Amino acid sequence: MIKISPSILSADFANLERDIHRIADADYVHVDVMDGVFVPNISIGIPVLKSIRKVTDMFLDVHLMITQPVRYVEEFCDAGADLVTVHVEADFPENIQAAIDKIHAKGKKAGIVLKPKTTWEAVLPYIDQVELILVMTVEPGFGGQKFMADQMPKVAAIRKLINERNPACELEVDGGVAPDTCQTCIDAGANVLVAGSAVYKAEDIPARIKELRGK
Numbered sequence: 001m002i003k004i005s006p007s008i009l010s011a012d013f014a015n016l017e018r019d020i021h022r023i024a025d026a027d028y029v030h031v032d033v034m035d036g037v038f039v040p041n042i043s044i045g046i047p048v049l050k051s052i053r054k055v056t057d058m059f060l061d062v063h064l065m066i067t068q069p070v071r072y073v074e075e076f077c078d079a080g081a082d083l084v085t086v087h088v089e090a091d092f093p094e095n096i097q098a099a100i101d102k103i104h105a106k107g108k109k110a111g112i113v114l115k116p117k118t119t120w121e122a123v124l125p126y127i128d129q130v131e132l133i134l135v136m137t138v139e140p141g142f143g144g145q146k147f148m149a150d151q152m153p154k155v156a157a158i159r160k161l162i163n164e165r166n167p168a169c170e171l172e173v174d175g176g177v178a179p180d181t182c183q184t185c186i187d188a189g190a191n192v193l194v195a196g197s198a199v200y201k202a203e204d205i206p207a208r209i210k211e212l213r214g215k
């Protein structure tokens with residue numbers, strides 16, 4: 001079963017509650033947190049996540065695009081995240097490990113994220129511990145970018161590793177996922193698809209979510 005995690009980066013922040021309820025047919029809510037340092041953009045943070053938690057019971061998939069995420073993961077867990085993902089490029093490996101441990105100590109799911117230039121081997125230290133691996137299919141920072149099909153061999157390599165070492169681990173892709181690119185991601189082995197503009201620009205959001213689940 002393919003899961004859809006719409007990115008609220010493409011929502012109307014002045015009508016966030018309405019726009020979260022518009023994606024009720026989806027599986028997760030993808031919350032993009034950007035610090036203006038790890039990526040060249042600033043989005044939303046802990047206070048907004050707390051407010052989102054108050055208006056929905058949906059699973060909150062929180063993608064931290066911030067430097068040294070270990071400093072903040074506990075606060076994001078306390079604010080209502082169900083899953084917190086941290087970039088392997090955002091700190092030294094021992095601190096990424098500490099971030100994963102802190103998320104688990106809070107009773108939440110932990111995941112790691114790979115930027116497009118990061119190779120699949122970067123997951124090896126964490127593969128046995130995490131509940132989700134996210135492969136970026138655009139350079140993180142902005143919605144509405146072109147899907148990078150060249151990331152599909154990496155998705156396939158990580159799917160093989162997940163099947164061998166941690167079959168319960170989910171494999172998510174994020175960036176440029178749309179009706180014309182979703183099946184490629186599914187065929188490569190992704191089971192969770194993040195989509196921002198493709199969901200929020202659709203005339204019929206429930207129909208678009210269904211379409212993104214593939215054939």
Ligand SMILES: O=C(CO)[C@H](O)[C@H](O)COP(=O)(O)O
Nearest residue numbers: 007140141143144176196197
């Ligand atoms: O993490 C992100 C950007 O860093 C967004 O989740 C992603 O780009 C989704 O937007 P779109 O589906 O419009 O490409």
